[in-house]
Amino acid sequence: MAEVILRDLVKTYPGGKNRATDEVSLDVGDGEFMVLLGPSGCGKTTLLRMIAGLELPDAGQVVIGGRDVTYAEPRRRNLSMVFQSYAVFPNKKVRDNIAFGLRMRGVAADEVRRKVDWAADLLQLTPYLDRYPAKLSGGQRQRVAVARAIVMDADVLLMDEPLSNLDALLRLSFRAELKKLVGELGTTTIYVTHDQVEALSLGDRVAVMRDGRIVQCDGPTAVYDEPASEFVGGFLGSPPMNFLTGTVEASDGGPKLDLGGQSLSVPAALSSYAGKTLKLGIRPEAIEVAGGDGALSGELQVLEPLGSSALLTTEVCGQTVKVSAPSTFRADPGGRLSLRLPTDACRWYDPETSLLLEVR
Known part of the structure; x- marks a missing residue:
């Protein structure tokens, strides 16, 4: 050896x-x-x-x-x-x-x-x-x-x-x-x-x-x-990691990521990025199809049954988001879905360097 x-x-x-x-x-x-x-x-x-x-x-x-x-x-x-x-x-x-x-x-x-x-x-x-x-x-x-x-x-x-x-x-x-x-x-x-x-x-x-x-x-x-980078997140995973581009905005309730019509609460540590563009990365299996506070509204475009799961292709503010849902999920293309992105599953990337930001 x-x-x-x-x-x-x-x-x-x-x-x-x-x-x-x-x-x-x-x-x-x-x-x-x-x-x-x-x-x-x-x-x-x-x-x-x-x-x-x-x-x-x-x-x-x-x-x-x-x-x-x-x-x-x-x-x-x-x-x-x-x-x-x-x-x-x-x-x-x-x-x-x-x-x-x-x-x-x-x-x-x-x-x-x-x-x-x-x-x-x-x-x-x-x-x-x-x-x-x-x-x-x-x-x-x-x-x-x-x-x-x-x-x-x-x-x-x-x-x-x-x-x-x-x-x-x-x-x-x-x-x-x-x-x-x-x-x-x-x-x-x-x-x-x-x-x-x-x-x-x-x-x-x-x-x-x-x-x-x-x-x-x-x-x-x-x-x-x-x-460590968008490349790694996009290369690993089937389907690969989703990336959503938005602008960090300050608000009384804490910083938010404006996706262009909808916003998402982000960690307080991102307050220093107010006014700057960031990318949010999240795995398809981490996204929950559920309503409630902070959920994003998306339009279902394609539903692909994969046996053990169902792959949903949705559009949120003009950006494509892949979601891995249970195999029992049923919905018609063109309908609206509520998507929850758990904060602990989100990763943040600098759009200029494509590198991971150490944010929690």
């Missing part, structure tokens, strides 16, 4: 106008499951490849287990990697696929057999050891790739979107298997994905990337509940 330390990593591809990674720094603890999350092109796979030694940085440092391996060959880093494609040898049986790396290292035959049997049992591959990959399902082939990685006793396990080629139901079941497996192994793991559900369900911490930088790194709950 090993700690991974990244310091100010920069990578610019020839002819590129922007940096693939822009002075990225990150500490991954020994035995931690770290997820790199972000949209395509944000630099997460480039970062993973620099950790693996498959790409060399233009500047910065990679330290694994206390050793500076910034420019070391991949084989000198004691890493295992699982790729997006299964990358299994079609002409080798499952047993030989799993054993390939061990044999390349010259490990004794008895030890190879023991480790292959151990990994196959752990990943429920024992009945398939004598089959060729063509006779396996996609999920089974991905398990072969994971088994081949874990038998190497590597200090760090790297995974580059290993579930993206699986169908939705298979991803769901394999995700649970993977989380259990990594927990049992206790191996330091760095996992790349663009899938927010994978990130939130798997990671001990989630590093959200954008344009080559890490914009927030925290526990899954903190990243979801306290997005």
Whole structure:
């Protein structure tokens, strides 16, 4: 096991106008499951490849287990990697696929057999050891790739979107298997994905990337509940966080956010922003369809039954607001709804910087 330390990593591809990674720094603890999350092109796979030694940085440092391996060959880093494609040898049986790396290292035959049997049992591959990959399902082939990685006793396990080629139901079941497996192994793991559900369900911490930088790194709950910027709030969540733009106004009863025809009471701490424009962020599931003091009036535009819930698309003062309601909710498009936005669920953002304001 090993700690991974990244310091100010920069990578610019020839002819590129922007940096693939822009002075990225990150500490991954020994035995931690770290997820790199972000949209395509944000630099997460480039970062993973620099950790693996498959790409060399233009500047910065990679330290694994206390050793500076910034420019070391991949084989000198004691890493295992699982790729997006299964990358299994079609002409080798499952047993030989799993054993390939061990044999390349010259490990004794008895030890190879023991480790292959151990990994196959752990990943429920024992009945398939004598089959060729063509006779396996996609999920089974991905398990072969994971088994081949874990038998190497590597200090760090790297995974580059290993579930993206699986169908939705298979991803769901394999995700649970993977989380259990990594927990049992206790191996330091760095996992790349663009899938927010994978990130939130798997990671001990989630590093959200954008344009080559890490914009927030925290526990899954903190990243979801306290997005550090509008980008993070809008990227995580399905549907994502709502953002309402308004002007803070002073009043005898305390400050209010004027949305252009309707107003909403806001924390007293926002009094200093009187006369300024702010953005209110709130998750769809935090909004209550209920009347009473402080409720906003909105027009229902679309109702989408989703089985376990109903997604409402409403319009409030010309701004779209998504609401997650109980599956039993019934209403006709065009009707008026009363929406309550609990103060403790509201987050406040500076519209110029898009960054979270520390307001309670």
